[in-house]
Amino acid sequence: MDTEREPVRVVVVDDDQLVRMALRLVIDGEPDLTVVAEAADGDAAIAVVEEQRPDVVLMDVRMPGRDGLSATRELLTRPAPPRVLMLTTFDSDDLVLGSLRAGAHGFVLKDTRPAQILDAVRTVAEGNPVLSPAATARVIAAATGPQSSHTRDATRRAARKQLSALTERELETARAIADGLGNPEIAERLHISVATVKAHTGSLFAKLAVENRVQIALLVRDAED
Template sequence: MTDASPQTASPTAPVRVALVDDQALVRTGFRLVLDAEPGIDVVGEAGDGRAAVELADATEIDVLLMDVRMPGVDGITATAEVTASHPGTRVIVLTTFDLDEYAFAAIRAGASGFLLKDVRPNELVAAIRTVHEGEATLSPRVTRRMLELFAAELPTEPARPAGASPAGPLDALTAREREILVGIAEGLNNTELSERFFLSESTVKTHVGRVLQKTGARDRVQLVILAYESGLLDAHG
């Protein structure tokens, strides 16, 4: 006789978060917020960039909250090391100043977004979940400023993310995927992309996934930089 009893779905694994800041009080504040949030586990803390890299090497981390301005090894250097060695770890950089050039440098080094240190608790939690799901936590205004700061540093030949085709990271994209990439570079989220192109959100997610796969980009932040460096925004402007 077949057992017809319903099977219990396995619980979703919690998001493993680590905190990096040279001020213990700041780490404590973030920990108090996150410890009270279901589905999020704070798995470690570090007081400087070098300790952050060592923590990432020793601990499985999904999302790392990283201060950019620290003595010794700063958050920019630490972000580059962590994202290079642990591609599955997403970094959100923390800054005291909106549109901080240091924060943008950390994004260029591999971070998936940044937050102000006075971020509201619900916004902090939402950003962690968003980044963990492979999205980026950047507003359109921040995206535009980021591109302005990067413009002066653009190489003569467009940069190619790891894994991209030698012929060019955009060559394999369909016309629709290029349109999706332009929308992402303009700071549109999936809902806004869905409205612009009259597509379902599930279809948009499929397109975004294919764009990430074909370009070899890690997340939407890298796609923004790639679109700008490849001149795609100028072509559609």
């Protein structure tokens, strides 16, 4: 019986027409993804999302008029909101953290390889957060900050105690998440299927009592520092 799913519906938001065109070409080249609309600023993004009801919005952070952070906050207050993946040329801490605080489900730099951007769209469409490796590193650095040696030791012990509940394979998966890898890259690194990666990640969420992959990355960083 044919159970093929409908393509993931994507709205592309960027003030640069060439960027929108490039993203549309890349996304529409995939059988499981399709661009249903474009917008050049935050206000237009809200309007087209209201009309099209996409699964994922690829949202530029900095745009004239209403920016991507403001538009994201507005979209996520509405019923049945889309998943929002922030896309920008900038990678400063305030933008990464600001995007996450706004409720974004991911943050990817525009110089990320097209294949990784496509994987990021698929990942957030499945309900999982995603950050580029550079963004993950910045979130970890900004969230932890300098600590005294006493506090550092206590944090390390607590993190290691939490991670001790994991199997070896789950720990390898956690370390790959801390490196900013998405599920396909983790599967390739560990020589396992993507379905198995998802199963291990689900176990990590349950055993570590975390809500997202960034929290997993923070625990790994704390344990290994």
